[in-house]
Amino acid sequence: MKWFVLVGATLLAALSMAGCREASAPPQPVSFHAQGLPERLSDWHVLTADGERLRLNAGVEPYALNTALFSDYAHKLRTIWLPPGTKARYEAMDAFDFPVGTIISKTFYYPRFAGSQDAVLRVREQSGESRDGLDLKQMRLIETRLLVRRQNGWVALPYVWNAEQTEAALARAGDSVPLEMLASDGSQAQQFSYQVPDENQCAGCHATNNSTRAIQPIGPRARHLNREDPWHPGENQLTRMAAIGRLAGLPANDIPRNARFDDATAPLEDRARAYLDVNCGHCHSPRGPADTSGLWLDAATADPIRLGRCKPPIAAGQGTGDHLFDIVPGKPEESILVYRMDSLDPGAMMPEVGRATVHEEGVALIRDWIKAWVGQCSVGAGGADAS
Template identity: 35%
Template sequence: MSQDCQTLSDYGLFIDPSNPTQHPRSPGVLYQLSTELFSNYASKYRFLFLPQGAVIDYQAKGVMSLPVGSVLVKTFALPYDTQVNSAENELLIETRLLIHRETGWTALVYQWQNQQAELIIAGKDVRHTLNNQGETLTFDYHIPSKAECKICHQVTSNDDNQNSKIMPIGLKAHVLNRNISSVNGQQQNQLSLWQQEGWLNGLPQLDSVAKSFAINDQHADLTARAKGYLDINCAHCHNPQGFASISGLRLSFDVDHTGFEYGICKQPPGWDGGPNGLAYDIVPGNGERSIVHYRQILSSAKDRMPPIGREIIHHEGAELIKQWIDSLSPSLGNCG
């Protein structure tokens, strides 16, 4: 893992090199998140490879640190129909690697063509058409360049954006705290399984571990669903060390969602409010007048949020955030 291989198969990560969605070679393990970054309705297949004998130390907040030698693998496959769940309904697009070397984390992107994934540096656009609940969507799916990976994965150690480094995003306790199917087909908590297998150290009682939920889980708490969605889609930039730190908007799961820092009656410093002249990130009780929701339904490169990673609107995610903001009491802040 010390070299940037030209083909994904050179790493020997999967038993079938042409299928990066299942059967990782030991010690690879599939992992799942309770809520995911939206990427044009792509399915994502995530695998973690830990060095032999290595252990992850549990962290209640933020991304858990992985030892040198760890590898994170994420494959994107675009559906032809978002309501059909099968391998035949998906087109392999890209596989991304995050490799933890002695010098830090390295991000590599591989494009799938003719059952083989080749390393790309400059990025690539791939035309795709899918059906989403009766709506036909044709768009250019953007595979990020090596430089663009830094927009989401970059963290800085001080306020002047110096000493930046690449870091993982999704390995947070609240999105890993979910049930998955174990080898024998039984449902088991993912964090408990990791501890049982000796991959995780220091896990507290599960009822004390924060938990977010899938956006379509109608039985789950609305705030936990909305905050989980904003955390995974926005907080990697909207945090004190992130790419959008200058905005002052902090959307991490553990930030108090009733305060100014989370956007309540907060004016953004770098956006003009769009054609509707919106003034505040979140207007409690009024999703339509809230910039956080509004920029979810914009598509131009200068206005949409997130700025990269999506070319089409995530209607389900936008509706969730609007519903949550509408549920907030106007008494939380004075937006004028």
């Protein structure tokens, strides 16, 4: 009998030790898949989640933007992983040139309302809130999008998180996630369906050159990244990227920088242009998918007419709301730009994809910007005229 007890105790101890070793085993290294479409986000080993916390794997670096694309008030954890020994190359205006094997991730999430499984909060994202990953008791994961740099170019892959917050599955056809969004005090409940884009919609936004139609990153550009690093206070994000061997060719001076759209101390012009640049400029540019519209809202455009001043629409159809010009100086209520930003009509709203709600703060900013314009539009025999 004693022998059985001894053997049983020894076996239990061995199993316990094995279990401890398994529980404390380090995560597998990041896996770059040079081909194929992995069905699970965990196949990449960029992020890990156990229902309690979302964690970044070793070598996966978070980054932040000065002004970010609006996505139904979702918060975003952005990361970059580069193959060991490689560097991205600096570009002044375009997306950085990343090496083959790069994996860029963007995880969309919301703070939970009082621990609710369904209700989420519409609150401002806190700087550095994802320093140690995300506490999933406080945050609800919605989706993680990957941009993967393969030999033949970039591939966009959307993954949707399960209810247990332990895994995300590839959603090539996109998805719709019903949400109830509340103000921080629990008021102003808003029901909407968060839309996860399908592969074609991902490519539609990220194909920033209408001639090549090649997918490119949008956020990792000098003017968006040139800011203090939220996870390393006092350090510039680009300078740190270069210092840790992740960025080559960073100049000492004259690095472009966009304003934060919500920084009340920055000039109104800078804030509005930064907002339009990141939300609209990847399409509305001389090379973008909306190049034929004649409305260019990227950071490099300075011509007031190209920015919309007294410019009649070319092919907006019902998207005009019966307004005559993209921007009427001093009159946002008569400007097509504001009308389309403030609309949820599928035939009029801009951007066309990526939102199911109106960004009230963004619309207010563009209203104020247009109010500050001086002049008036008139229509004569020769067409529109600005004076």
